[in-house]
Amino acid sequence: MxxxxxxxxxxxxxxxxxxxxxxxxxxxxxxxxxxxxxxxxSFYDQIPLVKNVINYAKEHLSVRYRSGGTTTRGFDCSGFTRFCFNKFGISLPHSSAAQGNVGAAVDKESAQPGDLILFKGHSSGGNRIGHVGLITEVIGDRIKFIHSAWNGGVRYDYLSASYYQHRYMGIRRVVHLLAEK
Structure with a gap:
């Protein structure tokens, strides 16, 4: 309370x-x-929790990808987002599909740093969430995110890249979950 x-x-x-x-x-x-x-x-940038989670995520740039990984020895995508948010008291499930059901859905135009961004897996033709990242920056309609990718480990990418545009599934806001505890 x-x-x-x-x-x-x-x-x-x-x-x-x-x-x-x-x-x-x-x-x-x-x-x-x-x-x-x-x-x-940005109003959202004023919340220290968001800055802290993003800064903590940045500290792990270049950590290798590891299927099922949840530690600094290697992360999969949902293991990485879970690891970063857990440090600040927000528990996320260890599955990108499950993380797609946590928090509140947000329109792409309302995306803010600290939001989760969700994608289809390897097949752009499917309709299941298979990848997740953490939005670090939004400038106009350009959304930059950090994630653990199988081909490079923890790194930055942009939603504007055609690979991610074709796989985009949605955005979820989860930082408010701390206030609900």
Whole structure:
């Protein structure tokens, strides 16, 4: 109960900080045409849990792929996401398909760092979740994620790559699960 209350207070304060950080620029001296720039920081980026999970995931870049792996000796995709979230008190199942049923579904346009991104397995023709990653960055419609891939271990990729575009299944938001404990 205390965690819920503290998270609610923190989120409320963070939202106020984000609103205060949006500062428009007055004019462009060369053309006297008003230009608007923003130092706006994503509300979601203000939640320390998200930054912590992503930073922890980044520490494991280049760890090799290992089928069924759940440790730094080697990860499979769901073992990696489970390992990263578990460090911060969020328990995920060890199966990409099962992780596709955890948390709340999110539209691609609403994706945020810290969300899980789900894909079909090796066959783009199937309709079952077979791979999962952790979104690390969203800039416009470009979604960058970190995952453990059979051909390279823990690494970054982009949803815009045709391989992942054809296999994309959805996005799940799971960080709110900590508040429910």
């Amino acid at each position: 205390m965690r819920k209350m503290l998270l609610t207070v923190f989120c409320t304060v963070s939202f106020g900080i984000v609103q205060a950080q949006t500062v428009p620029t007055v004019t462009n001296d060369l053309t006297d045409v008003p230009t608007v720039t923003s130092n706006e920081v």
